Amino acid sequence: MKNKLKNTKIIEALQNTNEYHVAILEDGSSVSWAQFISHISSYNSVIQQTFGLEGKKKLAIYFEDSYQFLAAFCAVLISGNRLVIPGNNLKGTCENLGELVDGFIGDFPETALSDINLIRSIPISEISAEKSELYIRELSADEPLLSLFTSGSSGEPKLIEKCLRQLEAEISSHELLWGEGIGDSIIVGSVSHQHIYGLLFRVLLPLLSGRTFYSEVLTYPEELHGVLAGFESSVLVSSPTQLSRLTDLIDWTMLHGKIKAVFSSGAPLERFHSLHARDVFGVGITEVLGSTETGGIAYKSENGSDNISWTAFPHIEITQDEAIGAMQLVSPHLPDRGIYQTTDRIEFCEDGKGFVLKGRTDRIVKIEGKRLSLDEMEAVLSRHEFISTCRIITMSESRQIIAVAAVLSSLGKDFFVDNGKFSLNKELTNNLRGNFENVLMPRKWRYIDALPVNSQGKLEHDKIKALFTDSEKPKLPDVIASDIDGDSVNLQIFVPDNIYYFSGHFPGTSILAGVVQLSWVVHYAQEYFGIKVSSKQLDAIKFQSVITPGKNISLDIKFNRDKSNIAFKYYCLEDQSEEISFSSGRIKLDS
Incomplete structure (x- = not known):
């Protein structure tokens, strides 16, 4: 390699001559260091052919696969261009990006792009196993070379610029705190690398520390269990959303001793879910507090005690605005060494060794x-x-x-x-x-x-607000409780009076149409069983009583795999004894 630079740890890592497996792919194959460098070189060549040699272009990258993302990420950096990392590849996101960037790399839908260059992913099968030569442009650790978006959970996502120094300082803290404990474990994740937390923990930490990571984002508990069971030593990078959905139908005990650490970030993890996850994995959950703007701030580890406080990351100074109780910090993870005031209210522990969160300063209202x-x-x-x-x-x-x-x-x-x-x-x-x-x-x-x-486990304010907004009438009932047993699910639902479908079907009367009842069955069958219901062939359909607003109703749905159909029944108990049936039947599935 040429242009050996020492001002960024990422570049130093790319100049590494140690051979190890960078990533394990979804099919179980692994990527060698030589293949990884060759892959970066291939992306770099296409970038230069497409966008020229002068660099300084803003290029948006999005990949479902974390290994592909890392290869393209490194290629954009060494080519002297700038990274823009969106949280998703939805049409609206792409349209907004079109006004900000000079091109796209990765898994973007062509239909969402207009007259702008797109580089598709380069399959690993096209990459030589022989190491290529990399030409690395001069980079500055203090120049903003990449931009990420905030989650947008409380409004429009904001673009936040980062320099490599900020990211590398945080990864150094991770290694100092947990490196020895996790050893050479495989890094496995159920969060996206397109956000700051996943970017740091899932791909950049392994790159800078020489650890192998699993490239697929694991969404479902069943697939997560299957992958973790295949490794003798692993680390799980997860979120409150995923940790709250760990089913007891899976035997997790076989993973005890194999999992060295479990991380959670993006939103608060409810204590009940934290304790349950500790029982599941056999190791306490380590929560990381931070944001796209601040980077990591503090951490705490579940140990079963009643009083668990947050501890600041190394080299971070935390103080308090005494007037409103807001946390203030000076941090190497920020753009400068000035004081940054957050909207988190804190209270310092009496022993002076940590703090607890006491809500947010921006949630004080006047009524x-x-x-x-x-x-x-x-x-x-x-x-x-x-x-x-x-x-x-x-x-x-x-x-x-x-x-x-x-x-x-x-x-x-x-x-x-x-x-x-x-x-x-x-x-x-x-x-x-x-x-x-x-x-x-x-x-x-x-x-x-x-x-x-x-996907990060952050509350979506707009969706909460929509629950109460008549102008955005809900099209689904309120699911009060769900009880899943294999291929059967029982839902306790409440039908509010502002359901969209009450308008227009039966003039002068609010009655839930039969076609709507069937559409709800299809929706929840797909959600709970993970199947695609494309057929609308109906069998033995009976509509016996009308469903009106304000009803508490039970909905039973059963997936009959052998008969390839979905059986359902809407009913309620009158006076706790007499059952009233509203509708029932079967929906045949395409074989």
């Missing part, structure tokens, strides 16, 4: 002239035995009001089914009155099976 901490109300409500978790927002109608989206506990679900929504609203409102004035009481309530989150 009828009264100040209210939405975090405080959420905390009070979540302590009620009927509530598992909740999110509280404000809405502007004729005046500012409070709206609650809540996930019910088992006791809460039983109360809902037995007594209805009105009684549950009243019970929870009365509970809040012990802590808040009447003017602050919630005016709208929605009960759902899970709070809407994105």
Whole structure:
């Protein structure tokens, strides 16, 4: 290789002469160091042919496969161009990127691009096993060479510029904290490398430390178990979304001792899920606090104790704005050494060795002239035995009001089914009155099976708001509870009065049309069984009673694999004894 530089650790890593397997691919094959360098060289050649030799172009890269992403990532850097890393490749994202970048590399849909250059992924099968020569342009560790987007969970995604110094400083902290413990483990991930957390932990940490990573993003618990079982020593890079969905139907005990560490970031991990995940994997979950803007700030590890505080990363100084309690930090993960104030309120531990989070400064609102901490109300409500978790927002109608989206506990679900929504609203409102004035009481309530989150596990504010917005009427019922048993699922659903389909089907009367009931069966069959229902052949369909607004209903769905059909039944229990059937039947699947 030419142009040996020492100002960036990523370039030093690419000049490494040690032979090891960079990645393990989905088919089980591995990529040697020589193949990796040759792959970078191939991408570099195409980039220069397509965009010229002068560099400084802004190139968006998106890949489903983490190995392909890393090869293209390195190629863009050494070619002297700039990286723009979007969180997804959706049409709207591509259209917005078209105004920001000079070209695209990777798995972008051509239909979403207009008159702009696209470089497709280069298959590993076309790469020589012989190491190629890399020409590396001069790079600066302090120049912003890449840009990432914030999650957009509370608004439009923002573009954040990063320099290599920031990323490399954080990876050095990871290695200092956990390197010895994880040894030469395989890095496995269930989060995307297109976001800062996955980028650092899943691809750049392995590159800089000489570890092998698994290239596929593992979404489902079954496939995650299968991959982890094949490695004697591994590290899991996960998220609260994934860790909250670990089923007990899988025997996870065979992984105990094999998994050296499990990381979680992107959103808070509920304590119940943290403890359950520790039992599943046999190792405490390490949560990482940070954001696209700040990089990593602090970490904490689940050890079963009641008081687990956050510890700052090495070389990070944390102070507090005493007026509002906001966390302030000076960090090498930031663009400069100035003081950065976050919107997280903190409280330092008495021993001075850590801190706890106390909500956010941007969630203080005024209702009828009264100040209210939405975090405080959420905390009070979540302590009620009927509530598992909740999110509280404000809405502007004729005046500012409070709206609650809540996930019910088992006791809460039983109360809902037995007594209805009105009684549950009243019970929870009365509970809040012990802590808040009447003017602050919630005016709208929605009960759902899970709070809407994105792939990083961050709450999606727009989707929560849409639960209460009549202009965006829901097309699905509220799923209060779900009970999955193999190829069968029982859903407890509530049919709100603002369902989209109540408008227009039966003038003057709100009745749920049969075709809508069938569409719900198809939707939930695909969601819970992971199957594609393209056929609409119906068998033994019966519509026996009408479904009207405000109903609590049971929906049974069974996937009959042998007969290749979906059986369903809508029903409820009247007075806890007499069953009322609304509809039932079977939907045949294409063989």
